Every structure is written in C-alpha cells, then in structure tokens.
Amino acid sequence: MGHIDDDDRLIQEVLTELGRDADPKEIAEKVRRLDLGLPAEDELTAICSWLGRARLVHKLDQMQAPLKSRDTYQVPDLLAQFENTGPLLIEVKSKTKQTLSFTPNYLDRLNAYAKLVNMPLLIAWKHHGIWVLFEARHLTKARKNFNIRFGDAVRENLLGILAGDLAYKIAPGAGVRFRCRKEELLMLDENNGTITEQWQMRIDKVDFTVADGKPAEGLDPDVTTLFTTWDLAERQSHSDAHIELQFVAGDDDGMMFGHMALTHLLNWTLPQGSAINWRHAIRRDAVVRNMANFSQALERALEQKVVRLILHQQPQSWPDFIPRASLPFRPSSQMPYQHRLAKTQEKQ
Known part of the structure; x- marks a missing residue:
C-alpha cells in the first residue's frame, strides 16, 4: 500500500464519517475544522510530545465492526506510551463545568475495551485551558452518572509523572529591558494638564535582568525564551535622551x-x-522551534536566577502501573497532601 498524505487521510476520515453523499459544504467545513486542530486530542498530543517523555501518542481509529460491538465496547481517543509505562489508553474531554460526568453505559464500554486489550484507562480533561490526566477509577457514582470534580482531578493528576509536566515561577524582577533613543518629536499635545508626546525612536540597547532586577549576563537563549511564557508587567522611565521600557515579573x-x-x-x-x-504543530519535527528542551531550560533558568522555583506534582493515589523509581524526584507517601503535591527546588 502506497504512502497516503496526511491531508488525504483527513479528507478520507471526514468522508468515512459523513458519507460520500453528504453536502459538499458540510464536508468542506468538517475538513476545515479538523485542519484547525479543534479536537482536544490534537492539543494533548502536542503537549505530551513537547514535554519530552512520550514515546508514542496516536489517535485510535474508532470505526468498529460489527456494529453490534458498539453495545459492548467504546474505543478511547488515544493510545500512548511514556518513558516509565507500557501502553495505555486515554479518553479526552474538554469541559468548562466544575464536574466531569460519564454515563454508566459509556464508562462501562470504555472499561470493557481497556480490559479487552489489558491496558490502563486514563481520562484527560481540559478545563479553562488547564489539563489534568487521571485514572478512570477516580470517577465515582453519583445519583446516576460517574463524576469527578476538577479539584479532585487535580489532586490525582498524572500529567507530571507521566509526560513531564511541572509548574514554575519566574523570579520577581526578572525580565527584559529596552533602551530607546529619542530621535525626533513627532507630536506634542497638552490637554487638561496632561502632556502627550509621540517620538520617533530607535532601540539602542537590549538587556535582561534576573531576580530582584539585577543585570544579567550570558543567559542561555532557551532561558530568555522563557520570558515569552510569562505575562510580564510593563514599567517606563524617561530622560531627555531616552525612554526605557522594562517588562518584568x-x-x-x-x-x-x-x-x-x-x-x-x-x-x-x-x-x-x-x-x-x-494538528499542524504535531506534524512538525519539533512542536516549538524556539526552545530545544523545556525541562533543561527551566533547570538552567533556576541556576541563572531567572526562575525562582520549580514544582513537580505527584498524585494523591499512586498508580500501580508507574514505578516510583522512574521519576526525576523522590515521591513521598508520608507527607500531608499540601506538601506532597510538589517537590520544590529553590536556589537563592
């Protein structure tokens, strides 16, 4: 069988779902939406690929035969393998409500498929831009459906120990400074005691600061790229010859x-x-071209006092399929949850 281009596969997928007799406008719109990467599983695949510990993540073909099998089995969205696991299944959801809910029939069919192939079943949930990944066993029966609240899902989050996700804080005062030399006054306006000036300027100096606003020298390129991940506050200072713009944490x-x-x-x-x-991001050799290795960049930023601390989260209930010895930090089963949630590495 010859190679099929990814775009051809996309069209084929839509035709399989809608049928060749579907309205051409509907087919075109479906192709457009899929090409935009709207499905949440594309985003999760990109995240796992970029974080660095995924060996394989791919979508599962959910076309089933015979049709009667759908009464028993529900094929999850993704199959994945990480550095410290065998293959596992992930069902992906994107919901903004505080509670994620599964009907008993739907969850039973997912579990039946997981049992059939003898793989752990995980649920990935995107909630207002934050991703969590947890074992399906943490869904609990309410009156009718099986539910989990977002806070409970966070406590059982496996995205860190599986994919390498972590949290970090930029050091206060760290950021970038631009010194702009005034060349020509283009406009001067005074209104109700407020003077507004518009200048033609040229940037004649760019430098970086680390913790407490101290000047930095020799920062790694990946470390300086971390500033683009943070909403830095703008500060301005003016002199007769220059305007200095600072963007700092x-x-x-x-x-x-x-x-x-x-x-x-x-x-x-x-x-x-x-x-x-x-969808296009996961087709590239590198999801992000302007940072080679995220975790290494954070460690260097910690050493160079751009990052103040790094937090590694571990779940409240340890999964049987993940060996503790495989982690870059030592998990604890003795400390209370609020301390066990993260291991902090901090250098002053």
Missing part, C-alpha cells in the same frame, strides 16, 4: 504550568488574533 505573580507555557510559546510566533493549529 512581579512579586505577586502566580505559577505557570509547562503545558500552558507551550500555548504562550506558540502564540508568540503567530500574527495577533490567529489561533494555534494543533
């Missing part, structure tokens, strides 16, 4: 997850208003 800024940093890195290279095409 604040004292009260929160944490950033690695998988959310990927979204920032991809958006940085897109025209304003454009959407990330996740």
